[in-house]
Amino acid sequence: MAIRTVAVVGASGNIGSQATKALLEAGFTVTAITRPDSKSTFPENVEVRRANPASVEELTAALQGQDAVVSAAATNVAAAGEGQDTLIDAAVAAGVKRFLPSEFGHAHHRFPDEEILGKLLGGKVRTLQYVQKKAEENHGFTWTGIGTSYFFDWGLEVEHMSKISPEFDVGMLGFNIPERKATIFDSGNEIWSATSLPFIGRAVAAVLLHEEETKNRFIDVVEFQTSQNQVLAALEDALDVKFTVTRADTAETERTGHEKLAKGDPGSFLDFLRVWAFRDGRNDAVPDEETANKLLGLPEPSHDVREAIREFVKPK
DSSP: OOOOEEEEETTTSHHHHHHHHHHHHTTOEEEEEEOTTOOOOOOTTSEEEEOOTTOHHHHHHHTTTOSEEEEOOOOOSTTTTHHHHHHHHHHHHTTOSEEEOSOOSSOGGGOOOHHHHHHHSHHHHHHHHHHHHHHHHSTTOEEEEEEOOEEHHHHTOSHHHHHHOTTOOSOTTSEETTTTEEEEETTSOOOEEEEOHHHHHHHHHHHHHTTTTTTTEEEEOOSEEEOHHHHHHHHHHHHTSOOEEEEEOHHHHHHHHHHHHHTTOTTHHHHHHHHHHHSTTOOOSOOGGGSSHHHHTOOOOBSOOHHHHHHHHSOO
């Protein structure tokens, strides 16, 4: 029986809102699961059910009649598994067929550094292990993890970083577009993978449309394969202006990251992300042939960001 009804947790967030939009466009019936006191609003064709996220009983009741659950709630990186275990238990109890954990972003299985995995991505690792265990124990309950690499559009905006710490004066990808400045790490030529939030939404819908092919596996989707220098050139061309460029050494960024990690500063994760992506010779990009784009009927990864950048900087 094909998946028809989908519950989205975090349906008003960055990823959840895009997943909800794409699911509706793909013909799914969507229900938003939200906290009892939430003031979030949703599209009129989305049913809203309220439940305490810490209560298996309330979540189980809210998930009745749902074929799939998309967990898109914002999570603390290190503790990303804690709240999802309750949701997974409720999904199993409610007879849900497919669970998509709040993975997205970087696929943790691609990083061999056990210290970083344990302290910064441990929650995601534990969630994946837990959902795998539940799938083995419960016939008919399945899962799909989606890795998307960097959030391209989100990563171009500086305000997300400045909210974490005032020390970050450029966005995740190294650019401050309003102030026309950039921080370029090492040579700036290293190729990395990225995916926009709308594309992630499309990937969520595509996974549920390809139920059998995506069952009980982790997949990667990629929209762009690019470098900091390519993004910089595209920004300068689209805005017809030269950016002020600051050079940074990933060895120094890594050292700072370890200092922050020892102090329990969550900003360390952002430092390590930049080392993983931008360090010359690291080869962090997901190879085109290892992505699930073709399997899901999505466009192959683009190696030209110029059109996407022109759309991004266009006055809204």
